[in-house]
Amino acid sequence: MPRPRPGRFTRRLAVAFAVIGVGAATLTAVLVNTAFQARFTDYLADQQQARQDQLVTLFAADYRRNDGWNPRSLNQLAATVTMTGSEAEIRGADGGRVWSLSDADVDPAMLAMHRAMMGTGELGPSRELPIAVEGTRVGTLVVRVPQGAVPAVDQDFRDSVNQLLTVGSLVAGLVALTFGLVLARRVATPIAELTTAADDLAKGRRDRRVPVTSTDEIGRLSASFNSMADQVEKQDQLRRMFTADVAHELRTPLAILRSQLEAVQDGISKPTPQVITSLHDETVRLSRLVADLETLAAADAATFTLDRRPTSLTALLRELTGALADEFAEAGLALGTDLDEVTVDGDPVRLRQIATNLLTNARKFVPPGGTVTVTVRDHGDTACLEVSDTGPGIAPEELPRVFDRFYRSPTARAGGSGIGLAVVAELAAAHGGSADVDSEPGRGTTFRVRLPTTSPAADTRGGRTAVG
Structure with missing residues (x-):
């Protein structure tokens, strides 16, 4: 039989693996870029802070050298400030304007061109930084420094990492898809076979x-299915045997009853006490068979109480052995x-x-002159009833079947x-x-029934125990 082809489940599982692979690579790319961005942001902030500190130190040194603010000396610093690409203005301790780049005839357009050439980026927000000399605040530097730019080598490194992550994401997706297809087929094929x-x-x-090709959960599931199928097949066989045996057991007494009654009706025989006794025996046999069938059916239906x-x-x-004593005596037992x-x-x-x-069974098998002994022993929480003969x-090959339904030993003396x-x-x-x-052949048989002397845990409403 051709192996069933896995369908949507296989595709879903394979796609799931591929999505997980691509997702993992994408998440890695996002995390790496986030880390890079944080690193570059800190780098640019450090650059801005360094320029600001440089300018504050520059103007404080000029104030200390001139023992005050000297516009001419400040004009000489304009070139240095211009080299940083910054805009600067000095205010005195009283807040009044002291100097700015415009006083040194520095053109803002020249500053912009210088920043473009140096690649330092656009100007950042205006900041007011205190200028102190020997612990005394002598003025305020109002400054705008360039925001800075990521160095080309760093930018190239980030771009190469992103390209590598993109390629890795695609490769991971393909690998995950291939692996997913293989694994999905391994998982889905036995499931599809089980379904079929x-x-x-x-x-x-x-x-x-x-x-059963493995010992994992799928393998155990396959083994369980085979065990279930074996039980179903066995139950079907038992059901067919049960039906045939019941029909046979009912047919024999019914045939005897019918033949004897027809003989009486046709006048072939008379309703003598012997005929009546025979009819009664067959009726009793039918009653016992029906009672036994009812007992088994009640137990099977989980309605036995x-x-x-x-x-x-x-x-x-x-009481029972006293009632059966005459029957055993007539059988020579x-x-x-x-x-x-x-x-x-x-x-x-x-x-x-x-x-x-148990006693009826022993009477059927023990030949005349034999002995049947009923024994009861108390073992604390268990009572042991034995019927020995x-x-x-019983032959060893028959022992496993003695409690099977409708099993009859070929050595039985009566049906x-x-x-x-x-x-x-x-x-x-x-x-x-x-x-x-x-039991051993030639050495008799002992049937043993163990019964609890105390009530087991069960549903005992009204003294009746439901058996499920």
């Missing part, structure tokens, strides 16, 4: 399975008991059903529904207990 297999399973292909109450398991078994005084928390009717099915035992032991297992589990068997 689930559709096939829903359409009735119970043999549909998916390959137990009327729990403290019940003397010892008294219940004494000895029925013995070894009972501790044990009280369990359970449904008396269901507990009696467990014991009856001296029969032929049966094949669900008696399945009912035992279901009822034991419903009580919070368990059922198991020990």
Whole structure:
């Protein structure tokens, strides 16, 4: 079968990887440019501050040299101020104007041309800086210095970094897209196979399975799907077997009833006590089969309820073995008991059903002259009910199937529904207990049922426990 082609999920995952790659590269570019811009801003601010400090120092030195403001001396400083590309004006301590570049016949157009040639940028805002000599403020410098410009080498470096980041973003996107496609296919292909297999399973292909190619979550999901499909296939087989077995079990007593009744109707036989007894036996057999089926159906439907109450398991078994003693005697079997005084928390009717099915099963398998022994032991929070016999035992290959529904051993001396032991297992589990068997060919069989002596945590409204 061709492998399913991944569709939109693959494309979405691949595009997501590509977007993440491009986004990461873009974010890196933004962060780098932000860092560069902050660095250049600090650089330009340092340049402005250096020019301002230079001019303040220059004029303070001139004041100290001349022991005051000397316009002629200040005019000689005009060339130095012009070299910085700045505009400057001196005000005295009283705030009056002392000197400016216009007094030195410096043309503002010449300053602008000088700034353009030097590449120092446009003038910044006007600032008033105090001029102090020996701790005394002697005037104020009103100055506008160039804002500065990023050096060409720095600008080229930033441009090259941006180009590198742009190329890196494209490469990262392509790499992420390629990687995303590969990874998306690896992820999406088994998911698509699971989807197709689930559709096939829903359409009735119970043999549909998916390959398990990894041990990760997808691999475990595939294994779980295969396990589920196995269970579905097994349940289908069991359902078909169940239907066939129920039909067979119902057909036999019904055929006997019909033939005997038709014989009476046709006058071939008379309704003698023997005929009535035979009809009654077949009716009882049908009733038991229907009751067992109802028990299993209730357990399967999670609607099974137990009327729990403290019940003397010892008294219940004494009464039951006494009632069955004649039947065992007629079959040539000895029925013995070894009972501790044990009280369990359970449904008396269901507990009696467990014991009856175990004893009935033993009667079918043990040949005349054998012995069946019922034992009860108290193990604290657990009671152990054992039904042991001296029969032929059970072959090892049959042991795993004795509690399966409708399973009947070929060594049984009499026919049966094949669900008696399945009912035992279901009822034991419903009580919070368990059922198991020990047997060896030629050495007899022991069926063991463990039951809690205290009530398990359950929904016990009104003394009834819901079994789900």
